[in-house]
Each structure stands twice: as structure tokens, then as C-alpha cells.
Amino acid sequence: MFGIIGSGSWATALAKILTDSGQHINWWIRNVETIGQIQTRRHNPHYLTSVYFNSSLLSLENDLRKVIAASDIVVIAVPSAFVGETLAGLDTSCFENKKIISAIKGIIPGENVLLNAYLLKLFGVFLEDYFVVLGPCHAEEVAAEKLSYLTFSGTDVTMAHEIASNFKTDYINTVINHDILGVQYAAVLKNIYALGAGIAHGLEYGDNFLSVYIANSADEMAGFLRKVGIEHIVVGEHNEEDPVTHRKAPNYAASVYLGDLLVTCYSLYSRNRTFGNMIGKGYSVRSAQLELNMVAEGYNAAKCIYDLNKEIMAEMPIAETVYRILWENVKPAEGFKQIEEVLV
């Protein structure tokens, strides 16, 4: 049985998908009032309010231990910034014989690691029990039942298939992938490039430039992922043929890489794009944060990847320049003059 941890828009979308595919879910929601509202009104009053649930398929609970204990497969779908406090108080025994699905986009702040490394360190969860669900998938389009593709990644490809089959509905197609680290890094990188696209927009570059910028970002991303992949192959866990493409190397044009980059960079409503646009217009990072009352994911991602790339050593002139604009006071116009020089 599935458990879902979190009640934001992405968690709510995943709850809709699983229940629409007929699964009973154990749903952990911190706020007791929200639980009461979903029970009585059959919808989440805070996110995707147009989505109504079949109550007979929901077990709502604010005791996290109980939710995990009752579930074989636990979907972690809280924002990455809240992972630490959400899981605090659990211990290794909670995760014994559980499969974990990460629906988290981003690196755990402070720790600067992917969720799999965090779960291994704190709770002894092994990589073979760990899966990732990613899309190019705005939760709003799930609510509207617009056809979307979810990619399930895991080193245990058979189990990934089995898990994915529970998410298949009229409006969800599923793709299997085994590049478990690569897909997670891609989900982090896309936010940096989308933030950069916002900066470019703020600097009044046009559509011609944007398409060149995004194409080169896709290439830069693939270069990083290829290096991460090589590391991974060296440790011997990853050297199989891709089950979808029958290629050894992942297909970086697949939806979970290029598709997700495109939907994030071209979305006018993304927080990364809005944040970047303000930076491009001349706001400081601090005043953009105050004005928007949020931190765009790409902001922390830029620093995480910058630090990480000291080891990986991929060529990342775009991501590094976005980092320097955000973290080292390089003027956006000057930074983009440097980016202009490397685009092909």
C-alpha cells in the first residue's frame, strides 16, 4: 500500500493520480484541520482545490510513524527544505522493508546531498530500495487531467516498472529509467537554467536568444550528467543497457531531462523565472526575496551545483555564471556578456 508524506500541490497531485488509478493511500498531513477539511469536503482546501477525492480510498493521518508503518511504498513529497524537520524523530527501524519514492525536487539544504544520500546516512535506506518520480509535470495540469508523462527511476528496474504501473491513468503515461542520480541532478539543474532564462528576460533579450540559451543549457546539463553517470558506472551499479532506449548512456533528450528543462524554462509562471526576471531588472537577491516572499529553488541550486562541480569538473559556464550573478555580485548584464561568448 502507498503512503504519501506531504500535502502541497505536488503531493496532492500524486494523491489524485494514485486514487484515480484505484489505489488506497495512507496520507500524512501535518495539519489536523486540513485533514478534517479533506475528510468533510473531499478536497484539499489549500492546493489544487478543484480536485475531489474518493474518500473511501484515503486514510488521513498526522502521525508519520503510523503512516509509514501501514505502507509498503512511501512517497516523500514535502519541499526539500522541510525534509529534515518532517523526518526528525524517525529511526532506522521505520524504514525497514520499505520502498521509498522521492517526489522531491532539489537537494537537501544544509546537507547539500540528494535525498537518497540523506536517507542512507540517517536511516540506512539503500539505493536499491529508493526510487524517484519526476516529470515535466505541472501539478495544475494533473488537476485538469491533461496528459502528462511521469518518469520512474530506480536501480531496480523491475520494481520501478511495478511501482509505475500504479500511477498509470487516462491522463498519466509512465516512463522507466535507471539513471537514479542523473535524473535527480537534472531536476536541480533545470531550476538554475530557468532562473537564468528569467534573468535573460529581465535583461530584455528576445526569443531568438532565449532559444539559443536553452539549447546550450540542455547541452551543458547533459555534459554534467554524463560525468555524474561516468562516476556512477565506475562504482559498478549502473552499467546496464537503458531499458527504454537500449543505449548504455541515458537519452538526455528524454522527457525527464530535456522535457523538464523546457517546461521549466518556458513557463512564464515559474518562480525561478519570476525571480530571475527581477534580478535581470536590477533587484538585488535580497530585495527580490523580500518582494516575492520566497526563495526560488534555482537560487540554492546554483550554489549546490557550483560546490559539487568542484569535484565533478564538468564545463558549466552558464550555471557558473548564474551562480556568480546570484552569489558573488556579478552584474547580470556582465554575466550574460560572458554567457554570450560561449553559446554555439
Add this chain to the structure above:
Amino acid sequence: MFGIIGSGSWATALAKILTDSGQHINWWIRNVETIGQIQTRRHNPHYLTSVYFNSSLLSLENDLRKVIAASDIVVIAVPSAFVGETLAGLDTSCFENKKIISAIKGIIPGENVLLNAYLLKLFGVFLEDYFVVLGPCHAEEVAAEKLSYLTFSGTDVTMAHEIASNFKTDYINTVINHDILGVQYAAVLKNIYALGAGIAHGLEYGDNFLSVYIANSADEMAGFLRKVGIEHIVVGEHNEEDPVTHRKAPNYAASVYLGDLLVTCYSLYSRNRTFGNMIGKGYSVRSAQLELNMVAEGYNAAKCIYDLNKEIMAEMPIAETVYRILWENVKPAEGFKQIEEVLV
């Protein structure tokens, strides 16, 4: 000295770029009235009307032989449908010792060949004297002097560099490429995929799907180009390192491939997208043509590539389905159900 053949929006944009970079141009314009208007008013009254020229750099002429005779480098910038009638009456001697730059996007109708093959057959122009200029480059953004990237492709890379240097301005960056056939096919293929994106939009697919569709289109395009490239390598003209990427194979994420695909697919104003949208909404090809009073490039391109791929034999489920929708009465919704199955 440069000659430009044609006076549409793309020809006008190229005339602006060359004169802004200080080049004197011989400009062939069929219509004598248009010539008079450009001479007196300093702008083309029909296209990019906001662009004003330095008249001292223009030699306007409606005698094509004179324009070619006076020029070392001739830019052919008429729509591909008019190439035949425009060049009719010329002979092999006209093109002796000339470099030709194709600014044509598409395959010559009726002949079903790229411009280089057409010029070789009719006028004995060899591939080493033939170059292609392509971008992700809306002419309107050139008029507005928004930074854009033009890629110059040729088997003679040194000459391609020299040609490109004449197009470098404040708002134009240039890229060199030697995949002379690949870039031309990419410019044809992008129109098919953009028309398909329009159909998807007409069928009310959302942004999540569109990003998956475009990512997979990029991959399908690269697969076709790789096969064209392999053919090309076999005949021994092409087996050098790419001067920009230092890779043997072209970098299909570069602006001339992926960038141009993105700007075409995501542009809401492209004729391919508008045409496709009507097909998706249920219009027949004929009624969409009548209603819009034009034929989208992707319509003929779909048939050209379908026929060509009988030899190349690349896997092209997306382009072939778009072909069947346009040319074999497959219902758009049924065609896209088939496309859905192959996306990853």
C-alpha cells in the same frame, strides 16, 4: 562583394545585417516600384518597415544577371517555392567563381532536393562553393536589434569563417559548422515538428505534453541527422572534427539544430503552428489552406521527408504520423494517440 537575391522579410533582415556591418550590397529586387521606394524612403515598404538603410551601401537592381555578375558572394533569399522561377534563364557561366550562400529554409518543391543539389544539377555549383546561413532567428528580432545567433555552415570551414565575419554586428553573433546537409535538413524537419506542436495544441494537449513532444522531436531529429551524417561520412567529405565542439559528430544541441527547433515550436505566431492548430481543431488541410491563404512549410516538408526517409530509414514515428495526418487522412486525435505511445 555581397549580392542578395530577394526582398522578403528574411532577405531584408540579411540586408540590414550586412549593411550594419559596413558591407556594400548588390540587392536584387524583382519589383521596380519596391526598388524606387527603398531608394527614396530608405526602407522596404513591404517587410520590416521599421528598418532604415544607409543608401550609400545599396546598389538596387532588378536584373538578376547584373547583380550576380557584380558579386563574389551571392545570398539566395527567396522562398524555396520561387527559387525555380527566380533562377530560370541563368546559366552555368553566371555562377563561375561565385560563392553561394543559401538563406532558403526548405526543400525545392517539385525537385524534392536541397538547394545545393539543385544548383549543382542546373548550374554546376560545387558543394565547396556552397554555404548555408541559418539561425534560430525571427527577422522581426533582427529588425529590433535583439541579439541573435547565425550559424554559417560549409565544407570549406575557413571560407565559412570569412563569410561569417561580414555578418558580425552588435546584435549578431556567428557560429561555424560544417554539417552542410544536416543543418539544411534540420531546418526542414523543425517545421514538421512545429506543425505537429500546433496540432497538439489544437487537440488541447497541455504544456506538460508539449514539452515531452518537443524533447522527443529533438531526439528523433538528431536520429535522422545522424543517419544523414553517416551517409555523408561514407562518401568521405565530412570526416573532420567539428571546429566548434571538437567532436566528430555535430552537436545536435547547438542553436542551429535544437535552438531553431525550440524557437519554431514555441512561437505562437509561426505559420506552422497556426496551420497545425486548425488541423487539430478539425479543419481539413484544404480548408485550413483556404482560410489562412497560405501553405505552411511543414506541410510540404512532411511529404518530402517521408519520401526521403524511405532511403534513410531513420526511426521517425512523430514526423511520419504528422505526414499521415496531413496527407493520408489519419484523424489528428488518432495520430496523436499513436505518438503518445512512443514518447519517453
